[in-house]
Amino acid sequence: MTGWVKIVGLGPGADSLIAPEATSVIAQATDVVGYIPYVRRIAPRDGLTLHESDNRVELDRAAHALTMALDGKRVAVVSSGDPGVFAMASAVFEAVDDGPSQWRDVDIQVIPGITACLAASAAAGAPLGHDFCTINLSDNLKPAALIEKRIRLAAEGDFAMAFYNPRSKARPEGFERALNVLRDTCEPDRLVIFARAVSTPEQSLKIVRLADVIESMADMRTVVLVGSSMTRVIDRDKGPIVYTPRSVPE
């Protein structure tokens, strides 16, 4: 039996947003590895072993998946959203790059998924309808100064922005620093969207002006979208729509 590792995205939350290719990989797998809440989204069945692991052990999980694949297992590594966006794909490839040479012989494939910022944008309208930047606000693995620099440059370029992992309980000060950069660089009316648990029963969506943002509007289940200077709201009886037009005038 030839083993493999396939790294799949489970999308933002709803089962109806999981790509059929990801579903098919899970149906063929003998083993699923991933962070606890993502593995719990997989229905148990005979012949499938579920391996839950904690946050921040991504390299151990990757090594486990690669080792099982060399033993002939068909291993699905599950992430939420898209596995290539602040998720498990890079961790698996870091493990391959630094690991024993036989890991390079493992069949590895990445199956794309719907990443959280796209689902958040769809729920609000189309705030990412023009050029945008995607930034992970967690400073676990990169300097806080680099995060601030990137936000500043994104604002200078008038990109819309999507912030992942905006605010952890352990280190809430990162989001405050990001907000301070936005307050320095963007007008007070700039539109900000707090999209939490999009496409799940707990979905909530807050649309506010930058001047009205309160730090506690974000947590780790929230994606924060920041409009460009062109982003606007359509007020309607059916609820507001936020979108960024396709055109920028000369």
Add this chain to the structure above:
Amino acid sequence: MTGWVKIVGLGPGADSLIAPEATSVIAQATDVVGYIPYVRRIAPRDGLTLHESDNRVELDRAAHALTMALDGKRVAVVSSGDPGVFAMASAVFEAVDDGPSQWRDVDIQVIPGITACLAASAAAGAPLGHDFCTINLSDNLKPAALIEKRIRLAAEGDFAMAFYNPRSKARPEGFERALNVLRDTCEPDRLVIFARAVSTPEQSLKIVRLADVIESMADMRTVVLVGSSMTRVIDRDKGPIVYTPRSVPE
């Protein structure tokens, strides 16, 4: 009968990458509108009218969809990829914003999809595994100087980048200008990926150093990914993997 407009993404090309929610919308629709090649991906059936239209008539198409919905039709507006990324969602909302007031009463929903850069990244490994910018290189609707400014700032921030619509037959000079900005701001070994028609039978993937890029490697079916300075290649007998590590050292 209550009409609606649902704006759905058909993903990068493969049917196995269409979200079940998009498939379900199409199954419920009475009418499908979209650019010719996207509408041709929809299987004809009794009770469904397919309305193909040409490129660059997005606002007319949006108006048509909204008008039909007011007449009680259930209209699926189809885009490739994700409808919120350089696609039909913004066009529909521009039409609503500028159109007759009754268009604001139409039920409108956006169903997210897998946008081309995620599929391209997955096919190559995980080059977008860290912060990245998504930039439309078409200067149909925005000044060429703004495109160059954004690429320059993205390079200064050491973002990875994804370029959509890199090179049209009518205006190939835009891609040459983008390349010149990259050559000014990035080292010659910077990794560039030309991902064409990803997930279709015509898929091709070229991984080259910036110094070896030739303008003709891109066309309108290509997404171009540019790594950050941290992006690296794993050389393997099974073919190269390009990825961006999750960490940036202090």
